[in-house]
Amino acid sequence: MSDLETQEAFAPGTAPGEGIAFEILGDAEFPTADMSLSIGPAHPATHGVFRIVLEVSGERIKSATPVIGYMHRGFEKLAEHRDFRQIKALVNRHDWLSGFSNELGVALAVEKMLEMEVPDRAQWIRMLMAEWNRILNHLMFVGSYALELGAITPMFYAFREREDIQHLMESATGGRLHFTYNQVGGLKVDLPKGFMRQSHGLSKLLRSRLPDYKDLVLGNEIFQARTKGIGPLPADVGLSIGVSGPTLQATGVAEDSRVTEPYLKYGEIDVHVPVGENGDSFDRFYCLLHRIEASLDIIDQIHDHMPAGPVNQKLPKMVKAPEGATYVRTENPLGQLGYWLESDGGRTPWRLKMRTPSFSNVQAIPYLMQDTLFPDAISILGSVFFVVGDIDR
Amino acid sequence: MMESASVTAEVIVAQAVSIFDVGDGFVLPVLIKLVFVLALFFVLPLVGGYLEHKAMGRMQARRGPVEAGPFGSLQLVADGIKFIQKEDLIPRAADKWVFAIAPGVALVPAMLIFLVLPFGPGVFALDLELGLFYALAASSVSVLGVLMGGWASANKFSLIAGLRAGAQLIAYELPLILAAIAVAVQAGTLSLVGIVEAQANFLIPGTEINLWFVFPQILGFGIFFVAALAELSRPPFDMPIGDSELVFGYMTEYTGIKYAMYMLTEYAGMISMSALTVVLYLGGWQLLPGVPLPGCEAGGGLFDCSPVGVISGVLITIGKIMALVFVMVWFRVAFPRLREDQLQRISWLVLIPLSLLNLAVITVAKVVF
Amino acid sequence: MAATSLPGTGLLKGLGVTIKHLFREPSTQMYPHERPDLAPRTRGVIALMDENCTVCMLCSRECPDWCIYIESHKETVPPAKEGGRARTRNVLDRFAIDFSLCMYCGICVEVCPFDALWWSPEFEYAEYSIDGLLHEMGRLREWMDTVPPPPQLDEGAELPAEVADAIGKVEQERELAAAKEAEAQQAAEAPAEGGGEKAAAGAAPKQAEIHVEAGQIDQETYDALIAEGKSERMARAKAKAAWVKKEKARLRAEQEAERGGAGGGDAAEQPAAAAGDAGDGDAADTGEAADAGAAPAKRRLSDVEVEGDGEIDQETYDALIAEGKSERIARSKAKAAWVKKKKQEQLDQEEGG
């Protein structure tokens, strides 16, 4: 509706001597009209170009419709014209906060098709990197979610931590976001000297800093008032929508493919999956924060297990996947990432279909935002944890 | 106590002389006072802003500004120059006149409060008999500028922000004033200078121990400070700005100098509300309860001062103001934002009943002792 | 989930966390004033060693966004010896990388079969105009000076084939030397016990840490830096480091001298002396140094640890500036020159004994 109509609806008629009175239009006692409010495509809370159209009555939301596609980059089509080495550089860009985990998925898919045995050491290093990448990703959301609720400080602490982790990962991979460290059959190059020691020290350091987040954010009464009971997602609804990762775990479902369908060497270590109870914003954040702790536990176990040996193997000049198709799913930081890889035997895939966690997670938004207040919409939006590039691909 | 109150009243009449009242003329003192108020108005917010930048930075494991001036102290001046250079955008659909004057409407009342704030012995422009009333009245006008800006921007986010600011003002003006009334009752005057003096002379009944009003009225102090935060839209009550929800609230469409005016209003508001708190509860320019200033004779060691006394008095006041500003910054750093309805609930269900209770207790105590 | 005790404790804890940080050192890196400490593998900019490039076009073909431009022509090389066949070879005319398109994937560096492309961690080449990001051959060649030697690998890593070979050889030598020494010792033990002790002292690992208390400053360095227009603080810090280094070098030289006096058939302990190629001239050539860096077998320039690579060689620097090179390039070259010099000095001292 236009602003003009609003003005009409609220047109004040003055009754002399009686102050301002509202002239009442229509039959209803106090007619108001709904307003449609676009959050995005460029809104601070959407972390990218993502849009939600809200129908609001005052600050109460009648309906919410996510509008996606502003950031569509055609990854699936691009991948059909790239060989596997190039695809690796491509996929660590759809969810730019989980570069390593993304490329890992592609490498695993190709290796599965080739029925290739990856050296043990490579697998353990991949796990180590994937877990550091997970923490890197989660810290970002710990910071940004708090920021969305108006707490500015956790963001800075989170970035301080992220800087340390990025520095660590950079020393091995050369990249800070786009690692391109995997290759079919292993890793590009082994860890540099001193990496394990630093990794160990960093995990200790992070452990000592995690209580700060709990005190500053999780335990804060204002934070709890803003998140407890906001946007509860029942487990069955969550499953039917297809949410995954912390968003699903918050509903009480301990689904995590590191546990339920272990890849790499996750079967050989303990993986703790924190779960929530009510599936509300608080639980989602709770799971996110505790997943960092769980990842640190995993990292410590990896430190104890790390074998010596080669990290890659001799590859043919051009890696070609044999004819056929496969599906590989991994637990990305934000949830289930699946790659459906179909090959006709050529050097490029015939089809690469991505099942990205963010895309499924945002499907829950209309359900969650129904009949909430506008500020709660932000609290919900921030807590379903998505990366816009990962939605649109 | 009744006796002492009447004595106090007499003393006030004798002491409430500004050091700027030089000579017999009219023009000269007025000019000096104007310069004084303007200087305070432009310098103190900068100091407060710098404190905010630095303290916030350090608390967030950063350094804050470092490049502009020594230790980055001229950052806000540099920002000001930048804002002046920026293009002044007015949205096409905006209500142009209202849009243009709104920042001024917010800014001027913030400046007017400085007229009555006492910063030291005799260091004030005016000692109105209704000083407290005037200050609270002036402070609430600023919100009008916010509402106007929110409406005139022709932006839905700004509109929501303006309405939130209005609702917030209504909800928090009441506890603010009720808390302040309790102080006025205890002091027996509405004059801000008089309130400072009353604190210097307030003794615990039956003893010789001097106390500031913050001790008997700790509840009122808390209410006043929280309500002041809400009125200034400082975190955790910054819903009218709410950058993650409302983009930048009522300031979304403002650029350049107008935006700078809103920012200045915010910082000036922080200073003036802190100064009011200092005057009402923290003994004004007294260093510690019962400790006279050096070189001051009259009125419990707070008036008729030598230059040393005046300067130390001013420094003490500003020190206290900055301490309160620091607390505001600290809250901003540590807390997330409340939701609008939660804020209203806190006001109507907690703060207002409590402030009424506070007022009742103080009034009864005043009559009894 | 935390059972909340008193209302408000959460708020107080939040205040506590933030005030705690007020008194901690901030974690800001003062970037333009302090250089970031980037890992050698950092993908900052691509450097080209054009003499290695054979114009095989692999990089250009594999680049996912085709941002490498190569032009070349064929040349006929006269036969090397009388009666031989004339060969043709490709000569590189143009090699350019458009960094406005590059996505820093590293594929080109990875695929180049002739080690002509290298990553350097330098990153300060932002431009006001986008065409400035198209780096031609000359510019790419200049980056070569900033390429650091690759880091040594983790303990658990499998060694590269060449290194493994080299280590095998050294091990053999060591075994031989050890056997010899054992014989010698047996022989020595009989006449006098003192001899054995002496030998042991001689063989004491020379890596023994030399500790030098910081405190004094190296006036020379200090003056030089001040003259260069550096801030006093920086100059002082650097001069201090320089003093410590000099002092260390002096102490080490003394030690060496002592050891030299003590004498000892510790060839195995000091492969550098055994190998005899310590001053290998091209060790400073970064590419070569890279290989050497991974090989613990030979003691070469690259094995000498030099502290504080923040120093620059003033002479080189001035010369380059005079030549009209950019300050950045001059600095990095001068830095390399300094390190090389220092290493050489140290090595000479070590060998002096």
Ligand code: SF4
């Ligand atoms: S790094 Fe990747 S994108 Fe850049 S030039 Fe090399 S291959 Fe091309």
Ligand code: SF4
């Ligand atoms: S791959 Fe290496 S040798 Fe071949 S053209 Fe590229 S830089 Fe030259």
